[in-house]
Every structure is written in C-alpha cells, then in structure tokens.
Amino acid sequence: MFRPEEMVKLDVITLNRYKDDLLTYLHEVGAVEIRELSVKIAQKDTPxxxxxxxxxxxxxxxxxxxxxxxxxxxxxxxxxxxxxxxxxxxxxxxxxxxxxxxxxxxxxxxxxxxxxxxxxxxxxxxxxxxxxxKENIAVLEMLSELNIDVEYLRHSGMVEITVGAVERQKASQLVEELRKATDGKVAIVKKSFKDKVLLLIANLSKDRDKVNSLLAKFSVERIEVPDGRGTPRxxxxxxxxxxxxxxxxxxxxxxxxxxxxxxxxxxxxxxxxxxxxxxDKASVLPMLARTNMTFALTGWLPRVDVPKVLEGIKKVTNGKAYINIREPTKEEIEEIPIKLKNPKWARPFEMLTEMYGVPRYDEIDPTPIIAFTYSFFFGFMLTDFFYGLIVGIVAALLVKGHRKFNDGTYKFAYTLLISSFFTMLMGILFGSYFGNAGDIVLQHVTGNPNAHFWRIADSLKNPMFVLTLALAIGLAHLFTGYTIGFIVRWKNGDSKGAVLEQLPWMLIILAIAIFAVTGNAVPAKALFGIGIVLFAIGEIVANGGLAALMIISDFFGFVGTWLSYARLMALALATSGIAMVVNVLAGMVWGIKISVVPLGIIIGLIIFIGGQLFSTAINALGAFVHSLRLQYVEFFGTFYSGEGKPFTPFKSKREVSELELKIES
Incomplete structure (x- = not known):
C-alpha cells in the first residue's frame, strides 16, 4: 500500500523453435511488459x-x-x-x-x-x-401532375425531351431565355411542385447545346424518367x-x-x-532480437509474478533458456512501468488515480488516501440521507451484477457505494432527509411546529459553520499533501526541495490551525514566520530576480487553493436548497381538491418524487466532478506528478475463447 508493485527486469535468450510457444505462454499469462531489445550483433525479428x-x-x-x-x-x-x-x-x-x-x-x-x-x-x-x-416512385410522384404517357418524356430522334425542376423564382426567366435561344422552336410545360416548378421541355436535337447551357446556368435539377409505359400515376x-x-x-x-x-x-x-x-502477439516480434538459431526478449515483470513466470518459461523451453532477473537501476527509474498495488477495499479507486496519471516509481501511490477523501468529499457535498440511500441502492446493484467482470462499471459503482455511506452519514449529521421533508413529516406527526431531527447544524441557517468546517477540512487535506511531498522528496534525496518547497506550507498551515484552535498567537506567529522565511528563500533560490513577484503570486495561489475548498459548503447548500424548493412546490399543490378527488396529493407526489430524483442525479453529478477536482487540482498539486508509465503487459484479450497450452498437460 502507498507504493507501486516492485518491478524487476527480465531477460530471456532461447532457441528459435520455442518462440511461438514462449510468446503464446507469456501472452496468456499477461505478466510481462515486453520492451524493445537492441543488440548490435543480432537483427530484429519479423512476422x-x-x-x-x-x-x-x-x-x-x-x-x-x-x-x-x-x-x-x-x-x-x-x-x-x-x-x-x-x-x-x-x-x-x-x-x-x-x-x-x-x-x-x-x-x-x-x-x-x-x-x-x-x-x-x-x-x-x-x-x-x-x-x-423507391427513387423511381419518388420521381413518378413528382411527375404525377403530367397526365401523359411517360414514353413521350424520353428523347426520340429529332426532338429531345428534358424533364427537370427549377426554383420557382427562376422559372419565368428560364422559359424566356429558352425561347430566345431556340427562336421559339421549343415547347414547355410548367407545373408547380412544392417550392419548385416542374418543367417539361421539348426542343430540336440541333439546339441541344444551347438548351443544356441554359439548364446549367439556372441550376435545373434533371429528372431521369423511369422505364415503363402509362401515365406517371x-x-x-x-x-x-x-x-x-x-x-x-x-x-x-x-x-x-x-x-x-x-x-x-x-x-x-x-x-x-x-x-x-x-x-496482437505478432506485434511484439519487431521488439525481439534474433540470430539464426536463437532469439532474445526483455521486459518488466512484477516481483510477485517472478516464480510463476520462471517456471512457465522453463517448461516451455524444456529448460533450454538463459534467464536473467535483475533489479532496476537509478537510471531506469523513469522507464519502469507502474502497476498499482493496493488492498482489496481500495483497488477500485485505482481507476480515479489512473484517470489523472499513475505515480512514478519513486513516488507515493495516493489511492488509499483518495479512497477516503474522495468518498468523504462526495458525501459532504451531497449531504442528504435519502440521496445517499438512493445512490447506494443503485451502486450496490451494479456492484453485485458486475463484480465477476471487475470492469469499469464495477469500479465506478464501488466508488459510489462507499461514497453513499458518507452521504448518509453527513445527511444524519446535518439532519437532511430529502432536504427539510423529514422535518415536515415529523412536525405533522408530532403536531409540534418546531420539531426537527437531530443535527450538529442546519446548513441553510448556519452557513458560516459549514464554511468554517469546509475550510478546516481543506487545511487538513493540504497539510496531508505537503507532508507526503516532504517525505517523498526527503527519501529521494531532494532535501533542499523538501525544506524549501514543502516544509514552508506545512509550517504555515500549522500556524493557522494553532491560532484557530487555541487563539494563542505567539507559537502561531513563530511557525508562520519560519514558514514565510523558508518560503521566501525557496522562491529566491528557484526564481532569482523574479522572486519578489513569485512570492506574491505563489502565496496568493496557496490562499486561492485553500479557499477552493469552500465548494464543499457551496454544493452542500445547493443540495439542501434544491431539495427544499421541491418540497415547497409539492406543498403548494398538496391541498388542492376537485370535489372529493385529492388531485393535489397526486400532483404533489409526482412533483416530490420526480423533483427529488432529479435533485439526486444533478447533485450527485456535481459532487462527483467537484470531489475529483479537489483531488486532482488542489491535493495532487501539493506532491504528486502522475508522470509514471502505466504497466501495459503483453496480454491476451479473452471474452469467448480460452487457450489450453501444451505445457499445462
């Protein structure tokens, strides 16, 4: 946990006659990421x-x-x-x-x-x-206004027949110019058809070029007359x-x-x-090196899979293979592929980490942390017991149905299921049950107009409390990120970066927390001062002459990042506000009756159920997006690069087939 899988480098040299079987075995096992091998004394393999x-x-x-x-x-x-x-x-x-x-x-x-x-x-x-x-029928329907045998609409000998359609405003001028060009030796029949005019033009064959030129000039759409006899109808x-x-x-x-x-x-x-x-197997052949008798491959392999892969290679090659397993060097750190390693409960949240980017080999894997913080932020923003229950029921059904596939739907539903528990918890803490609907029902049942469910605070009546809580959570979240960044940099030998870039913000956050909790200004000022001095030194070292500008910019950037956590309050209030509006609208029509028919109850239930489901969906979407933003922008910005290369093993894709290999017999 917190670290990617340990990777080792695998080198294999064996005889060419085992190539197909070995590649097939590795393809089915799916544990090795094959990399290109460059050997001067050997040549590249080919399909x-x-x-x-x-x-x-x-x-x-x-x-x-x-x-x-x-x-x-x-x-x-x-x-x-x-x-x-x-x-x-x-x-x-x-x-x-x-x-x-x-x-x-x-x-x-x-x-x-x-x-x-x-x-x-x-x-x-x-x-x-x-x-x-169908095209012929459409043409005949267009020609249906012409009550003549279609046989006469085709060219015959000295007379040429043209059928076409032209825009209504161009028709008169076209007819006039046709008569001028042919010295009146033309017969024209016009019929209106929708927004166009249908034209039947009969002219001498010797005037063909003149007529065709004018038809092109006026953009006449020629109509090919279908074969057959009789009127168009x-x-x-x-x-x-x-x-x-x-x-x-x-x-x-x-x-x-x-x-x-x-x-x-x-x-x-x-x-x-x-x-x-x-x-897919053949796609790796150019990455291999070969001679007349042998071939070689190299790649990365998780340490936990080494015994299984070594045993398989030896079986496939009958022991006739040179196999070398070695530790990665410092120079190879950036090239090592990353396979995340987390406990089962946190594994589905790897999807969220991978959406941003996997860690480098020398970085911390933040998945276990965001498994908690993402779910908690989601719950804080949605903050309604029944909204959480609805999301939880849908997510639980998806988790149950897709568990066997372990696909994207399962992982996404699992994150929503965990988040729904936090949503219900926060709903209880803030007394939100479809907004204030729970209180309305309680007041109706007890007859006490002031009755309400227990809560630590009413988010709509005490927004400052919710804002203070959101900013306190933000400080804790940022402090965690800067602390992780400090530890990672220090362990990787970047003590200067740890002291001048991570430690200042840790001290500043501690100073703010001490002053807010105890009100004691002396230790708070001391920590804040040390933090500011280290921060200024770090800016001078990093930016030289631009340090003065960067000090102002980066300090207020930190303040802006901190204030960004106010979105926790904003979305919590939005959820409560929208739910309350739905309740008010339902209440406005609740008492309407037509004779003895309680029409208002029917309409009110439709408004209430439809409105609350809509509110659940739209606010859950907002909580999902903004909770991710707090992870990706605010939290990851304190320590995480996400510049690692994901582990992409040489692996088969099997949905309807399964290979039974010879080595398994």
Missing amino acids: NEYHRKAASYSITISRLADFLRAYKRREGGGIKALFFPKEKPKKIYRYKGIEKLIKDVEEFLAKVEPEIKAAESRISSIQTEVERI ELAKEYRRKLDSKLKELEAAKKDAERLAEKYYEDVVFYQELMENER
Whole structure:
C-alpha cells in the first residue's frame, strides 16, 4: 500500500523453435511488459507468413462477424441486463502452434465464408434494387401532375425531351431565355411542385447545346424518367407492386441471414478472437532480437509474478533458456512501468488515480488516501440521507451484477457505494432527509411546529459553520499533501526541495490551525514566520530576480487553493436548497381538491418524487466532478506528478475463447 508493485527486469535468450510457444505462454499469462531489445550483433525479428495470414484472416472474420451480428437475435437487454449482465460462454481451443491454428481457421472459413458472403451479397443486391425502386416512385410522384404517357418524356430522334425542376423564382426567366435561344422552336410545360416548378421541355436535337447551357446556368435539377409505359400515376402503381415484392424477398433473405447468425455467429466470434490475439502477439516480434538459431526478449515483470513466470518459461523451453532477473537501476527509474498495488477495499479507486496519471516509481501511490477523501468529499457535498440511500441502492446493484467482470462499471459503482455511506452519514449529521421533508413529516406527526431531527447544524441557517468546517477540512487535506511531498522528496534525496518547497506550507498551515484552535498567537506567529522565511528563500533560490513577484503570486495561489475548498459548503447548500424548493412546490399543490378527488396529493407526489430524483442525479453529478477536482487540482498539486508509465503487459484479450497450452498437460 502507498507504493507501486516492485518491478524487476527480465531477460530471456532461447532457441528459435520455442518462440511461438514462449510468446503464446507469456501472452496468456499477461505478466510481462515486453520492451524493445537492441543488440548490435543480432537483427530484429519479423512476422512470418503465418502471422501475416493471421492478420489477414482477422480482418476477413471481423467482416463476417459484423454482418452476422446485425442479424443475431437479441437476448436480454433493458434494465436487468444493465445491472446483471450475463457472462459470455467460453470455448476452449487446444493450442498446438500457430501453423495448426491457421489451418483450423482456413478449414472453418472454407465452410462458412461462402454461405455468409452469398447471404450478404443477396441482401445487398435486393437493398440496392429496393432503393432504386423507391427513387423511381419518388420521381413518378413528382411527375404525377403530367397526365401523359411517360414514353413521350424520353428523347426520340429529332426532338429531345428534358424533364427537370427549377426554383420557382427562376422559372419565368428560364422559359424566356429558352425561347430566345431556340427562336421559339421549343415547347414547355410548367407545373408547380412544392417550392419548385416542374418543367417539361421539348426542343430540336440541333439546339441541344444551347438548351443544356441554359439548364446549367439556372441550376435545373434533371429528372431521369423511369422505364415503363402509362401515365406517371399508373406507372407508380406498378413500381409499388414491384417494391412490395422486393420487400418480401428482402425479408426472406434477412430470415436466412438470421438462421446463419444462429448457426455460425458464436463460432465466428470465437475464431475472430483467436486471430486478433495472434495479430496482437505478432506485434511484439519487431521488439525481439534474433540470430539464426536463437532469439532474445526483455521486459518488466512484477516481483510477485517472478516464480510463476520462471517456471512457465522453463517448461516451455524444456529448460533450454538463459534467464536473467535483475533489479532496476537509478537510471531506469523513469522507464519502469507502474502497476498499482493496493488492498482489496481500495483497488477500485485505482481507476480515479489512473484517470489523472499513475505515480512514478519513486513516488507515493495516493489511492488509499483518495479512497477516503474522495468518498468523504462526495458525501459532504451531497449531504442528504435519502440521496445517499438512493445512490447506494443503485451502486450496490451494479456492484453485485458486475463484480465477476471487475470492469469499469464495477469500479465506478464501488466508488459510489462507499461514497453513499458518507452521504448518509453527513445527511444524519446535518439532519437532511430529502432536504427539510423529514422535518415536515415529523412536525405533522408530532403536531409540534418546531420539531426537527437531530443535527450538529442546519446548513441553510448556519452557513458560516459549514464554511468554517469546509475550510478546516481543506487545511487538513493540504497539510496531508505537503507532508507526503516532504517525505517523498526527503527519501529521494531532494532535501533542499523538501525544506524549501514543502516544509514552508506545512509550517504555515500549522500556524493557522494553532491560532484557530487555541487563539494563542505567539507559537502561531513563530511557525508562520519560519514558514514565510523558508518560503521566501525557496522562491529566491528557484526564481532569482523574479522572486519578489513569485512570492506574491505563489502565496496568493496557496490562499486561492485553500479557499477552493469552500465548494464543499457551496454544493452542500445547493443540495439542501434544491431539495427544499421541491418540497415547497409539492406543498403548494398538496391541498388542492376537485370535489372529493385529492388531485393535489397526486400532483404533489409526482412533483416530490420526480423533483427529488432529479435533485439526486444533478447533485450527485456535481459532487462527483467537484470531489475529483479537489483531488486532482488542489491535493495532487501539493506532491504528486502522475508522470509514471502505466504497466501495459503483453496480454491476451479473452471474452469467448480460452487457450489450453501444451505445457499445462
């Protein structure tokens, strides 16, 4: 706790014939982050033909999976699936080398690909035909005002027919210019159509260029007349019959696709995952070094996984491998990947730390601290027992349903669940139960207009108390950060930075706390003075001639950071205020009756329940965001860089497949 996992450097040299098995083993174990190895006397490794086939088949199978997924019967869904998703069943594949896997994939594709592609091609062809028919129907509907056979709307010999649409304001001028250009040897029929004018233009073929030039000038939208005979209305009916026939054909084709999805989808995604993992495995080959007989790899490994990984490597290579485990050097500190290590109760909060950035190897992991402070700040800002209960119930259901996946939803819900306990606690301390609704009910039950639940203070009536408490919490939070920063710098050999950058603020905060608690100005002034002197010296050392400006800027920056904790009070008051407004609105309509029907109670309950749920959601969102801000900006700014490199192990992604390796037999 407070420190990342201890990491060691792993170097392996073994024979080329074990390469595929060793990489597969490491990929499935997922404990080593492989790094690029540069050796002058060796060359870089490259993917072979089987790796290239795996990449190609991955793309092919992905396309098949996408097609089948669109026609796969939906199962579950809705609220239940959100809270309690089902685990996908996994199929076991007995891995006997990439050559055997590629052969199995080729056999599978030879069986299913022709069927799936034929169904895809059929559906695509029918859909294209359906769209073409729909376009023709739309054109015929546009031409329906012209009560003539469409056969006459096509070009024939010496006369050229053009059908088009033009903007209404341009129509008259276009007609005039067409007649001038053709010396009146043109026939034009005009029909209004929505915001445009439909034109039927008949001109001599020798005037084609003149007419086309004018049509382009006036941006005439040409209309291609569909094939067939009869008036546009008559032909449209025929095309609608064709459309109905094609839609039935399309429905039948989709049914066939659904049957294929039912038959092959699970197998397709199974082989898709196998190929994607093979492609991922091949991505590390350029990081390896090789000779004609051997290859070498290097990477970082958590110390706790060393025994398991060493045993696996020895089994895969039959003991024919050189393995070196060494401690990282000081020069490698910045290169060491970071894997967070925390107790089980704090592990989900690692998500919040990782959102900002993981610590360097020589820094403190703040996750256990923010597990408490984030949850407490969230509860302080939301500050209502029933709001916390609602958030807690939703979070508990999500935690229960997603625990087996350990996914982002589980981690987020877990942080909300812990935060909800603090919210309920703070609600009790401030006597907030849906705002003042608890007091209203208590007064109604007891008949005492002054009755109220126990509380340490009423946040709306005593805002200064809440503000003082928020600022005191802020000082404690900042003092913790500066103290951690002091310890880390001192242990890392930066005693000057610890004394001149961290210690001054620790002394200043202590001085403020002593004066506020005891009122004794003498020790407070002494500590404050020492702190200010050290702070000034640190600014002079760091900034030279600009020290005077930086002293003012950084001191008031600290004050601003401290005052930022006033948001604890602001959001607590906002929660109480919004809840009280909802209660007032519900109370205003509560007594309304129409005859003997208590309409006001019905409307009041709708306002109360809907308003309080809305208030819970909007204030919980505010508490989540602002609690994070106090961690990331105010707290982390005192000691934490977050500039570490996350540990990204060479690891397979398995949702529907599971490899059974030869070494496990």
